[in-house]
Amino acid sequence: IQAAIDTLTAKGIDIDTNPPSVKSKSRDFFWYSPVLKDRLDHVVADFVATPKSEAEVIDILRICHAEDVPVTTRGAGTGNYGQAMPLAGGCILHLGKMTAVKDIAPGRVICEPGILLKDLDAACKADSGQELRMFSSTWATATIGGFIAGGSGGVGSVRWGGLRDVGNILRLRVVTMEAEPRVMEITGDDIHRVAHAYGTNGIITEIEMPLAPAYDWVGIFLSFKDFEEALRYSYDLAACDGLLIKLATIFEAPIAKDYFQRVAPHVAEDDAVVALMVAPHAMPGWETFTAAYSGAKTIYVQGQTDWPRQPGHVFEYGWNHTTLRALKVDPSITYLQIAYGADDPIALIGKVKERLSPEVLQHVEVTRSGGRVTMSGLTLVKFTSEERLDEIIAMHEEMGAINFNPHRYTLEEGGRQTVDDRQLAFKREADPKGLLNPGKMITWDDPDWSYDSMYAWPGLQPKTAA
């Protein structure tokens, strides 16, 4: 480690070994999960390297490769699966200074990975009235590189689908972890070799993303006495091709009353709430659409409703901000990520709610995939024990709801218990020593793992090391 630090420092690269700041850059939002908090709280890197350019990324990777130093990449560290936690210590490669926007053209932008989503949107809007198709609800704090390598979709996915859907990432430029790192341009289907791979098989140094026209989206809250009507309303709205929306989120009662301080005075304990973002030109159509739902009560329209305390961005109630707001009020809350699919998601959600509410409360995001409306849950769970959490997950699977377990730090367990073969093949090619974000790809370490229990990576630094 020290040899790497000395060589990097001699090269003029920004290296930080100050324990408090190394500790703070060694953490992400893993603590949303009590299971991950127990396993990862002590994890810490040895130093942070902050490159200013791709050339410095290459130097860092070459030197760390030579000295066998593990490298875990960090955008802003807002991931919830412990994606950016340096399980084996070593180097945190912090990309927060690589923020250039290189080119904006009709329908696309080229940028460096460390720019914040909100800054990228602002640059595209100022240049030519464009914006990202979708962003994580951590828009204000997360980077585009972290979103692509660690996220899945978010605000905008109701119109455009997720990051995995074809066409939602145009090109990635990637540096490999080898004796002499290579730079590769990746397009088309190959993008999924490195997208959502947690930085285990290459470092993304340049990104080309598709853009959509930018709007001053109107944030809206509605209340419904009947949760199922709230689901049906949101589903139908997302399916309504002529109405442009960027967000449709449904909260079972009493989520809004109990956890949304600024919304709470305007709803009752038994109100389900829907949060929307509607394009300004779609507002008259939205009003016509909404009038057909007798149970829909519009309680807030941004720019029109004069609440004494304004709620802020409506999207900061949805996606994983719902969990954050709930956690602030009740630290025993945790969450699940559930796919209800496109076949009959409303019936499936009803079945799950029937069986598990109020221990499990439904927070549902409406998304679109393959031209169909789909629904996903970032379900709130009152945590009692790991055993009970596993039981709740098993019940979901039994009922046909697919679980992406956010209480696991490996790619496979946070996915469908199998790694994309292309990601594994690319790791063999791009990181032959296995130094990139070690411990996050089970198939790399233990191809025969059975998934009967939580994977505990043998290289995880012991608790006493901290």
Ligand code: FAD
């Ligand atoms: P980090 O946490 O720093 O990194 C994420 C992963 O990507 C890590 O494995 C890291 O090693 C890797 N990585 C980062 N940069 C690179 C790079 N340049 N090359 C290779 N690997 C890299 N996620 C969603 O998808 N949608 C949401 O709506 C959403 N809402 C959230 C709300 C809250 C309140 C919180 C706390 C989290 C939410 N998340 C969501 C998770 C997370 O915020 C997003 O995925 C976010 O975009 C991650 O960006 P980051 O810069 O913080 O990445």
